[in-house]
Amino acid sequence: MQDLTNNKIRKIILNEFYKRAQGISENPKIHMYNFPELKEIENEIIFENVKYLINENLVRGGIDEDQNQSFPWISRLTETGIKLIEDAKK
Numbered sequence: 001m002q003d004l005t006n007n008k009i010r011k012i013i014l015n016e017f018y019k020r021a022q023g024i025s026e027n028p029k030i031h032m033y034n035f036p037e038l039k040e041i042e043n044e045i046i047f048e049n050v051k052y053l054i055n056e057n058l059v060r061g062g063i064d065e066d067q068n069q070s071f072p073w074i075s076r077l078t079e080t081g082i083k084l085i086e087d088a089k090k
Contacts, residue, residue, distance in 0.1 A: 009049045012037045017077050018085045047072055
């Protein structure tokens with residue numbers, strides 16, 4: 001299993017949604033659980049990181065609950081999330 005820190009996982013997710021907003025994503029329809037860089041990461045870890053991004057107001061999204069499962073989704077980056085990505089590129 002790949003050993004990624006929470007910060008790296010969050011960066012992968014934020015960067016992919018930034019690319020999608022720019023229209024330059026190579027994977028515009030893939031759910032974050034299937035991002036190539038996160039394929040080997042447990043779903044629960046990805047879930048917790050998406051929840052963090054939502055709670056920190058870096059992305060707009062939510063968590064759908066279906067019986068015993070929870071399913072996170074992101075619709076877009078917030079201004080704060082965009083600024084974080086753009087500042088990291090400088």
